[in-house]
Amino acid sequence: MPSASLRKIDCHVHLLGDGSSGSGCWLRLKSIVHRLMAQVIVREAGLPPSALREGLDALLVTRLAEQVRDSSLDAVVLLAQDLPHRDDGTPLPDQGTFYVPNSYLLAVCARHPDRFIPGVSIHPARPDAMAELERCLQAGARVLKLLPNCLNVDYSAPRHRPFWEKMAESNMILLSHTGGEHSLPVLCHRFADPRLLRFPLECGVTVIAAHCAGRSGLWDADHTAALLAMFDQWPRLFGDNSALCSPLRCRTLPQILPEPVRHRIIHGSDFPIAVSGFGPWRMGLIDRATWRRSSREPNVLERDVFLKRAIGFDDSHFTRMAQLLDNA
Numbered sequence: 287m288p289s290a291s292l293r294k295i296d297c298h299v300h301l302l303g304d305g306s307s308g309s310g311c312w313l314r315l316k317s318i319v320h321r322l323m324a325q326v327i328v329r330e331a332g333l334p335p336s337a338l339r340e341g342l343d344a345l346l347v348t349r350l351a352e353q354v355r356d357s358s359l360d361a362v363v364l365l366a367q368d369l370p371h372r373d374d375g376t377p378l379p380d381q382g383t384f385y386v387p388n389s390y391l392l393a394v395c396a397r398h399p400d401r402f403i404p405g406v407s408i409h410p411a412r413p414d415a416m417a418e419l420e421r422c423l424q425a426g427a428r429v430l431k432l433l434p435n436c437l438n439v440d441y442s443a444p445r446h447r448p449f450w451e452k453m454a455e456s457n458m459i460l461l462s463h464t465g466g467e468h469s470l471p472v473l474c475h476r477f478a479d480p481r482l483l484r485f486p487l488e489c490g491v492t493v494i495a496a497h498c499a500g501r502s503g504l505w506d507a508d509h510t511a512a513l514l515a516m517f518d519q520w521p522r523l524f525g526d527n528s529a530l531c532s533p534l535r536c537r538t539l540p541q542i543l544p545e546p547v548r549h550r551i552i553h554g555s556d557f558p559i560a561v562s563g564f565g566p567w568r569m570g571l572i573d574r575a576t577w578r579r580s581s582r583e584p585n586v587l588e589r590d591v592f593l594k595r596a597i598g599f600d601d602s603h604f605t606r607m608a609q610l611l612d613n614a
């Protein structure tokens with residue numbers, strides 16, 4: 287086992303479930319689009335299509351732990367997913383596509399402490415946000431994940447100051463979605479802008495901007511330049527390269543590979559989002575043989591590691607999350 291700060295960590299892995307084990311998780315599978323997405327998720331996780339009828343909770347955790355064990359990674363940050371909330375703290379469960387409660391996430395991570403690092407999710411407008419933050423900190427959580435445009439989180443709201451200050455004083459890292467989103471319904475498009483992260487940064491929070499604020503669809507705005515312009519001012523700001531081995535998000539890769547930006551990039555896959563060499567090949571970042579070789583790797587976490595190396599991300603990008611967890 288390598289020393290703590292040399293651990294190779296995937297900082298962006300989603301836990302999902304169907305509630306079959308009493309987890310409290312749910313996945314919304316009403317529309318044909320959601321059912322198709324669920325089939326992709328199950329396939330990428332290396333599970334049979336029947337997993338959606340046969341107890342996804344337990345099957346996914348077992349399979350994911352195997353995939354981490356069989357990869358060149360040492361651990362992954364496993365993520366909960368809170369509900370969308372109104373600004374006044376009213377939960378909006380009908381607006382969510384999936385839900386993974388913190389209690390379940392913490393229990394899963396406690397069963398696999400070497401492989402899973404808990405990334406809890408707390409909407410700061412929740413009436414119990416401070417108490418839940420305290421509870422998760424007591425349970426050892428060091429990462430908090432939010433998806434502001436889909437969960438309706440207004441980072442710039444002054445009333446959230448105590449929440450960010452508590453995170454900062456507790457060395458808890460904010461992993462925030464940035465940029466557009468097309469896999470999930472968006473409640474507030476304005477919240478895709480990474481410049482809204484200024485307020486948590488001003489409060490002292492270490493922030494990882496997921497997807498480096500790139501474009502997720504064909505016509506959405508590209509916020510990557512705005513994010514990169516913030517790096518000089520905010521030494522505690524980083525970006526992850528999660529989901530960038532996908533056919534549309536791969537367009538962000540050329541912007542984050544040059545020096546010195548690449549020293550702020552952290553490895554992430556966005557499991558169970560599909561990982562393919564097609565996009566990096568189309569961008570001219572890998573050759574066709576490397577794309578073909580990547581598609582023969584059945585373990586999606588390792589396929590993403592393989593592609594990130596081939597694209598040009600070095601060893602330090604795999605260990606940067608461990609250093610943040612050590613130093614924060």
Ligand SMILES: [Zn+2]
Pocket residue numbers: 298300528556
């Ligand atoms: Zn994600």
